[in-house]
Amino acid sequence: MKVLELDKVSFAYEGEEELIKEISFSLDKNEFLSIVGSSGCGKSTIIKIIGGIEKQKSGKIKSLKTAYMPQKDLLLPWRTVIGNILLPIELNKKSIKEGRKKGKFYLKKLHLDEYADKLPQDLSGGMRQRVSFIRTLLTEADILLLDEPFSALDAITKGKLQKWLLETLEEFNKSVIFITHDINEALYLSDRILVCQNRPLDSFVEYKLPKEKDEKFIIETKKKILLNIGGEEE
Numbered sequence: 036m037k038v039l040e041l042d043k044v045s046f047a048y049e050g051e052e053e054l055i056k057e058i059s060f061s062l063d064k065n066e067f068l069s070i071v072g073s074s075g076c077g078k079s080t081i082i083k084i085i086g087g088i089e090k091q092k093s094g095k096i097k098s099l100k101t102a103y104m105p106q107k108d109l110l111l112p113w114r115t116v117i118g119n120i121l122l123p124i125e126l127n128k129k130s131i132k133e134g135r136k137k138g139k140f141y142l143k144k145l146h147l148d149e150y151a152d153k154l155p156q157d158l159s160g161g162m163r164q165r166v167s168f169i170r171t172l173l174t175e176a177d178i179l180l181l182d183e184p185f186s187a188l189d190a191i192t193k194g195k196l197q198k199w200l201l202e203t204l205e206e207f208n209k210s211v212i213f214i215t216h217d218i219n220e221a222l223y224l225s226d227r228i229l230v231c232q233n234r235p236l237d238s239f240v241e242y243k244l245p246k247e248k249d250e251k252f253i254i255e256t257k258k259k260i261l262l263n264i265g266g267e268e269e
């Protein structure tokens with residue numbers, strides 16, 4: 036079953052040249068899809084369009100409900116950590132009591148339970164990213180749109196979170212679009228990777244990945260992807 040379909044979507048920022056030109060792709064239920072590509076190619080813009088933050092100039096989008104985690108964390112500075120996590124639950128008029136319980140549970144899982152009543156300014160960048168991630172996860176949505184969610188984390192924390200993310204997704208029954216600059220991360224997490232091509236962005240090179248990936252496969256595929264990106268990264 037498809038949870039998202041883009042059909043010939045084009046986009047330009049006000050007064051700018053065309054950035055995205057007639058791109059089409061879809062997302063299956065429970066699929067983990069990563070998008071990689073050189074800086075400025077339009078990755079964040081794609082998920083902003085899907086999340087309804089920007090509107091396409093032409094083309095069609097069919098989508099189930101999405102939850103968007105921006106590239107820069109947008110925690111409200113005057114709200115506590117738990118207050119930020121509860122924001123979408125309040126906006127959707129869902130049970131605060133239940134939300135608080137779930138929020139506390141995930142804060143504990145991500146080793147942030149002592150910070151529930153602190154303000155974002157008291158947290159490191161990586162901690163804020165994790166809070167923003169919990170908020171996205173607890174938003175009632177079928178599709179998570181994650182824009183470089185682990186980029187501010189150290190390698191060890193990142194590794195733990197990646198493993199935890201895969202386990203959690205199964206439990207939550209979500210589909211994911213994941214943006215990253217880290218090809219290894221994309222290879223580890225994804226069922227499929229789209230590599231952005233050309234300016235304006237008009238197509239992708241697609242890699243379908245098996246669940247079990249051995250080292251040889253990872254190295255070979257990484258080489259190919261880096262060539263597709265154009266050797267600008269890493």
Ligand SMILES: Nc1ncnc2c1ncn2[C@@H]1O[C@H](COP(=O)(O)OP(=O)(O)OP(=O)(O)O)[C@@H](O)[C@H]1O
Nearest residue numbers: 048049051054073074075076077078079080081106
């Ligand atoms: N609000 C905006 N108004 C005008 N131009 C914008 C706006 N937001 C982004 N752009 C431009 O659109 C292009 C694509 O931006 P986008 O943020 O989608 O790239 P990206 O692939 O996510 O890059 P990165 O990997 O650096 O995050 C860039 O040239 C950027 O400067």
Ligand SMILES: [Mg+2]
Nearest residue numbers: 078079080106
């Ligand atoms: Mg971006």
